[in-house]
Amino acid sequence: RAPAGGGGDFNIWYGKKVGRQEKEALQATTRMDPARDTGRTQASRGDRFCVYFAQGRCKEGSRCEYQHRIPTEDDEKALSNEVDIFGRERHGSDRDDMGGIGSFHRENTTLYVGKVPAEGGGRDVKKEVRAQFGAFGPLEAVRFPEGRECCFVKYRFRANAELAREAMMGQSLAKGDLPLNIKWATEDPNPGAQKRERERAERKVREHLRQEGVCLADTSYNYPVDYRVPGDSEPPPAKRP
């Protein structure tokens, strides 16, 4: 069996990840229960975390050479930028499907969670997501885009996001649900960051139009007061003398 930390056996891990690339996540057959599965192992603080523990299928128990517990702020501080908590190398660029180990250029505390069931039938899906993902570390924010069956779960620490991704991949929130498909988020759920990203995109468009020779000067000031731009419901604001 491959060492639970991965580390030196990057290709083995990569191979496993490639096999998981399909759109629908495979239903996980085991699940980690923090209350049942965390405990002392042969590992000391600072050692790698056990990916089999994260997936609820480590058979080594207290004999395991890797850590079986929920990472804390101290683990986050000790974490190298170049590896994840399981000791797997992070990449210089993101995988196309964002399903891989993650890029060290990205903060990577936010998970994209796909196949989230729609609200209804007396279920509080938002509460289920917060409770089930919150079991793997402190959450910063959970965002549910309107009308889409997915959500973004942002952890305070990357260490917990990495654990949660392994722990929740292919799990269902409730019996009968589709397995969740979990990737690293490309979108920052922080509204401030989103606004900056939009402004940056707008500046790029303006710059492009300027290069094309489109006049971008604001000409509304000399419109007659009752003039309406076609398609505009509001007249341009009247200029004070």
Ligand SMILES: [Zn+2]
């Ligand atoms: Zn283990």
